[in-house]
Structures are given as structure tokens and as C-alpha cells.
Amino acid sequence: MNDARPAEDRLAALERRLRDLEDQHEIAQLVAAYGPLVDGGEPDLVADLWTEDGIYDVDEITMTGRDEIRAMVRSTNHQGWIKGGCAHFLGPVKVTVSGDDAVAVCHSLMVINRGGSFEEAPEFVVRRATAHHIELTRTAEGWRVTQRTSRVLDGREEAPALLVRGATGRPA
Amino acid sequence: MNDARPAEDRLAALERRLRDLEDQHEIAQLVAAYGPLVDGGEPDLVADLWTEDGIYDVDEITMTGRDEIRAMVRSTNHQGWIKGGCAHFLGPVKVTVSGDDAVAVCHSLMVINRGGSFEEAPEFVVRRATAHHIELTRTAEGWRVTQRTSRVLDGREEAPALLVRGATGRPA
Amino acid sequence: MNDARPAEDRLAALERRLRDLEDQHEIAQLVAAYGPLVDGGEPDLVADLWTEDGIYDVDEITMTGRDEIRAMVRSTNHQGWIKGGCAHFLGPVKVTVSGDDAVAVCHSLMVINRGGSFEEAPEFVVRRATAHHIELTRTAEGWRVTQRTSRVLDGREEAPALLVRGATGRPA
Numbered sequence: 001m002n003d004a005r006p007a008e009d010r011l012a013a014l015e016r017r018l019r020d021l022e023d024q025h026e027i028a029q030l031v032a033a034y035g036p037l038v039d040g041g042e043p044d045l046v047a048d049l050w051t052e053d054g055i056y057d058v059d060e061i062t063m064t065g066r067d068e069i070r071a072m073v074r075s076t077n078h079q080g081w082i083k084g085g086c087a088h089f090l091g092p093v094k095v096t097v098s099g100d101d102a103v104a105v106c107h108s109l110m111v112i113n114r115g116g117s118f119e120e121a122p123e124f125v126v127r128r129a130t131a132h133h134i135e136l137t138r139t140a141e142g143w144r145v146t147q148r149t150s151r152v153l154d155g156r157e158e159a160p161a162l163l164v165r166g167a168t169g170r171p172a
Numbered sequence: 173m174n175d176a177r178p179a180e181d182r183l184a185a186l187e188r189r190l191r192d193l194e195d196q197h198e199i200a201q202l203v204a205a206y207g208p209l210v211d212g213g214e215p216d217l218v219a220d221l222w223t224e225d226g227i228y229d230v231d232e233i234t235m236t237g238r239d240e241i242r243a244m245v246r247s248t249n250h251q252g253w254i255k256g257g258c259a260h261f262l263g264p265v266k267v268t269v270s271g272d273d274a275v276a277v278c279h280s281l282m283v284i285n286r287g288g289s290f291e292e293a294p295e296f297v298v299r300r301a302t303a304h305h306i307e308l309t310r311t312a313e314g315w316r317v318t319q320r321t322s323r324v325l326d327g328r329e330e331a332p333a334l335l336v337r338g339a340t341g342r343p344a
Numbered sequence: 345m346n347d348a349r350p351a352e353d354r355l356a357a358l359e360r361r362l363r364d365l366e367d368q369h370e371i372a373q374l375v376a377a378y379g380p381l382v383d384g385g386e387p388d389l390v391a392d393l394w395t396e397d398g399i400y401d402v403d404e405i406t407m408t409g410r411d412e413i414r415a416m417v418r419s420t421n422h423q424g425w426i427k428g429g430c431a432h433f434l435g436p437v438k439v440t441v442s443g444d445d446a447v448a449v450c451h452s453l454m455v456i457n458r459g460g461s462f463e464e465a466p467e468f469v470v471r472r473a474t475a476h477h478i479e480l481t482r483t484a485e486g487w488r489v490t491q492r493t494s495r496v497l498d499g500r501e502e503a504p505a506l507l508v509r510g511a512t513g514r515p516a
Contacts, residue, residue: 003180003183003184003187007179007180007183007351008347008351010183010187011183011347011351011354011355011358012347014183014186014187014190014358015347015354015358017190017194018190018358018361018362018365021190021193021194021197021365022361022365024197024201025197025365025368025369028436029368029438029439031436032435032436032437032438032450033438033511035435035451035507036438036449036450036451036475036507036508036510036511037507037508037511039451039475039497039504039507040504040505040507040508040511041504041508042508042511045508045511045512082499082504083499084499085473085496085497085498085499085500085503086473086497087451087453087473087475087497089435089451089453089473090435090436091204091207091261091262091263091435091436092200092203092204092262092263092264092265092436093204093436094201094204094205094208095201105208106204106208107207107208107211107259107261109259109261109281109283109296109453111453111470111473111497113473113497113498113499123469123470123471124453124469124470124471124472124473125295125296125470126283126295126296126297126298126470127295127296128296129257129258129259129261129283129285129296131208131211131259152257153211153257153258153259153283153285154257154285155254155255155256155257155285156257159257160211160212160213160254161212163207163208163209163211163212164208164209164212164213164214164217166208167205167208167209167212167214167217168217175352175355175356175359179351179352179355182355182359183355186355186358186359186362189362189366190362193362193365193366193369196369196373197369263376263379263433263434263435264372264375264376264434264435264436264437265376266373266376266377266380267373277380278376278380279379279380279383279431279433281431281433281453281455281468297467297468298455298467298468298469298470299467299468300468301429301430301431301433301455301457301468303380303383303431324429325383325429325430325431325455325457326429326457327426327427327428327429327457328429331429332383332384332385332426333384335379335380335381335383335384336380336381336384336385336386336389338380339377339380339381339384339386339389340389
């Protein structure tokens with residue numbers, strides 16, 4: 001049985017629905033790239049996930065703009081994690097898109113190698129479980145992070161609150 | 173080169189394929205929301221992932237209906253995990269949709285803070301790795317969980333069996 | 345306002361964009377199935393994620409072809425992990441598709457039960473955090489892995505390098 005709607009309406013509906021899915025997919029891929037890129041030690045590619053003046057607000061430090069994010073990746077501290085063995089392991093994101101803005105939420109685990117060679121069965125430990133609330137905007141180059149707010153899940157009230165605001169698409 | 177098929181056929185094929193992707197995406201988002209919402213301590217939003225009479229069958233307890241799921245989130249036990257610091261960290265789901273029913277499968281890790289302030293470099297531990305088999309139905313409000321069966325991966329035979337049935341789209 | 349482009353152009357654009365999303369989704373689902381299937385101990389279903397002569401190159405061993413992958417799943421060693429309690433927990437993949445070839449990247453955690461019954465609050469430990477670089481090809485049966493290269497994130501330089509090559513869509 002043929003659809004009674006005019007082809008024009010069906011095309012427009014498909015284009016709208018497909019764009020919604022593409023937006024959500026692109027945002028999920030952007031967030032999924034963070035872990036491999038930061039553990040790979042790539043300052044420029046990590047910073048490029050944010051807008052030029054994007055904010056990365058972690059418990060200990062707030063980085064403002066790509067230069068400060070690059071500096072974090074290049075820091076002795078971060079390079080030390082990589083040299084010791086480290087996984088910034090992110091979970092699947094829940095994404096809420098509203099036009100040209102979006103909010104995403106996920107957990108992450110920072111897992112580090114406690115030392116020893118592979119042959120000696122090295123043990124890894126979870127250094128931190130963290131809540132991430134991520135605000136994004138659509139730019140000419142695609143979706144970019146405008147503000148990522150990350151709080152360790154150690155009982156501080158801010159962390160569960162961020163998870164709820166992220167899962168319900170509200171700002172941090 | 174133009175496609176020889178009538179536009180009507182091409183539209184209908186696009187609509188069918190797009191709906192398949194949307195179904196799988198919506199289910200993945202529903203499952204991804206569980207972790208942030210349960211760690212955020214939101215009884216209503218967690219319960220709303222299930223149908224009104226949906227079942228949540230975990231090793232120690234079977235909850236039947238949204239009221240019992242709400243009660244679990246509100247319980248002293250669960251609120252204690254949140255206050256101590258806790259991540260219900262879910263993995264990516266593999267989804268199989270058959271019309272208005274679906275089966276999804278994933279792992280989760282329950283990661284808890286062992287105590288200490290952030291400055292003292294708190295350690296987190298994996299309290300449990302769990303297999304989840306999730307059955308869903310399409311409702312007027314969207315996809316909802318009808319039964320989630322969760323078994324700890326501690327060697328009990330039920331847990332690997334659930335993973336296989338979930339990954340191959342079979343009921344629990 | 346109606347779109348000025350001919351319906352033929354709009355249909356062709358929709359078909360191309362939808363196919364891109366379907367490819368990325370299918371690859372993400374293929375990778376997501378690995379954990380549940382390998383922890384479920386299914387030699388045939390695990391091997392079927394690869395092409396007939398696909399390669400699985402892990403730190404200790406390189407498996408070539410489905411028979412060697414099946415043998416790994418059936419091995420006393422792997423079956424021992426399942427009997428003891430084990431989760432091969434994969435993260436979300438970042439996927440780059442180029443025509444009939446693709447590259448995906450993700451982390452995984454191998455989490456094992458240290459023993460004890462559930463009632464005794466067993467602890468789980470992270471045995472390994474690993475970087476995965478996955479090359480795939482489009483076959484008549486759908487996307488399949490041609491080469492998966494996995495290196496433990498214990499500080500060896502190969503592992504971060506694989507993450508970067510995977511995240512930027514380059515071969516291993």
C-alpha cells in the first residue's frame with residue numbers, strides 16, 4: 001500500500017529524522033574519540049574536540065581554551081600517566097540535542113597500570129570514577145565541546161547532580 | 173546515473189531502514205541512561221525506563237513494577253552507595269529488534285570509592301562485573317524495558333548463558 | 345518552504361547518508377558483540393566476527409584465521425577465565441569508514457573475579473587495560489574484521505600509538 005502523503009513531505013520528514021540521528025552519532029563519536037586521543041598523547045587532536053575558547057572544568061583545574069587543553073596533554077604529569085600505562089575509559093553517552101546545542105552525559109574510569117612487566121601479570125587499578133557533563137555547539141566544522149564539567153564520584157554531591165542534569169539535557 | 177526504482181519504492185525503503193536505525197539508537201540511549209540516573213539517585217526517572225509492570229531481576233532480588241524499582245533507588249542501601257561514591261558503568265549494548273520487541277545485551281561494572289578524600293588519592297574498586305540481558309517493547313511513549321535479568325560474572329553458569337542469549341537476540 | 349532540489353537528488357543524498365550511518369552502526373555492533381560472545385564462550389560466533397582468514401594479533405599471540413580464533417575460545421586457558429568469572433569489557437568505538445574498508449578504535453578492560461562466593465562480597469580486579477585497533481572490510485555477509493591489533497596499556501609505546509592511528513582512521 002502506498003503512503004498517501006506527498007513525496008515532498010516524506011522527503012522533508014526523512015531529512016529531519018536523519019539529521020537528528022547524524023547529530024547524535026557525531027556527538028557520540030566526538031566524545032568516544034577523547035579517550036584514545038588523550039591516552040595517545042595528541043595535544044592538537046584532543047584540543048580540537050573543544051571550540052577555540054571551550055572550557056574543560058575538572059576537579060583540580062579549569063582549562064579555558066584549546067591552548068590550556070593542549071598544555072594539559074603535553075604536561076609532565078599527563079605524559080607520566082601515558083608512560084606508566086593508562087586508560088581514560090569512557091562509557092556510552094546519552095545525548096540530548098536542541099537545535100544547534102546539545103548536552104551529553106557519561107561516566108569514565110581512569111585505569112592505571114601499577115607497574116611490572118606484562119610477563120609478571122601487572123595489575124591495573126581504578127584511580128577514579130568520574131561523572132562528565134558535556135555541553136556542545138554546532139560549528140561550521142561540526143559539533144564541538146563548549147564546556148565539559150567532570151567531577152569524581154567519591155561522594156561529593158556535585159557528581160551525582162551532574163549526572164542527572166546531563167541525562168535530562170539540562171545545563172551544568 | 174539515476175536510480176531506476178520508482179521514487180515511491182525508494183522512499184519506503186528509506187523509511188524502513190531509518191526506522192530500524194532509530195529503534196536501535198533509542199534502545200541504546202535508554203540503556204545508556206540507566207547508569208547516570210541510578211547513580212544520580214532519581215527514582216522516577218530510573219523506574220520510567222521500564223514498563224509499568226516491568227521486571228528487574230538481579231541476583232539478590234527481583235523487583236516487579238515501577239514502584240519496586242523506585243523503592244530500590246530510594247533505599248538506604250542504594251543511597252549509601254551514592255553517598256560513598258559509586259559508578260554503575262555500563263558497556264555498549266548489542267541490540268536485536270524484531271518488530272515491536274527487542275533484546276539488548278551488555279556488561280556493567282559497579283565501581284565504588286573505597287573512601288578517603290580526593291586529595292588523598294582515593295582508590296576505587298570494582299565491586300562487581302555483571303551480565304545484563306534486557307528485553308524491551310515498543311510502547312506509545314517509546315521503547316521500555318519489560319524484563320532486565322542481571323547476573324554477576326563470578327563463575328556462575330547463568331551469567332555467560334545470558335550474554336550468549338542476549339547477543340543472539342533470544343529471550344532470557 | 346519546499347526544497348528546490350529535484351527529488352532524485354534528495355533521494356540519492358538520503359540514501360548515501362543513511363548508508364554511512366548504517367555502516368558505522370553495523371561496525372559498532374560487531375565490535376560490541378565481541379565481549380558478550382567471548383565471555384559466553386561461543387567459538388563459532390566469536391570467529392564469525394572476523395573474515396575467514398582474519399588476523400587477531402594480541403600481545404602474547406597472533407591468531408590467523410577463524411580456526412585459530414575458535415581454538416583460543418575453546419582453550420583451557422580461556423574456559424578457565426569464564427569458569428572463574430570474567431568480563432571482557434569494551435568501550436565505545438570510534439569508527440572511520442572509507443568505502444568498503446574501515447578502521448575502529450576502542451579500549452577494553454579485562455575484569456576478573458578474584459574468587460569467593462557472591463555472598464562473601466567477592467572483589468573483582470582489572471587484569472588488563474588494552475588498546476584495540478580494528479581493521480574491517482565489507483563482505484557479502486556484512487562487515488567483518490580483517491585484523492585486530494591489541495596491545496596492553498602498560499607503558500609500552502605501541503599501545504598509545506595504536507590508539508592514535510585508530511582514532512585518525514589510519515592502518516595499524
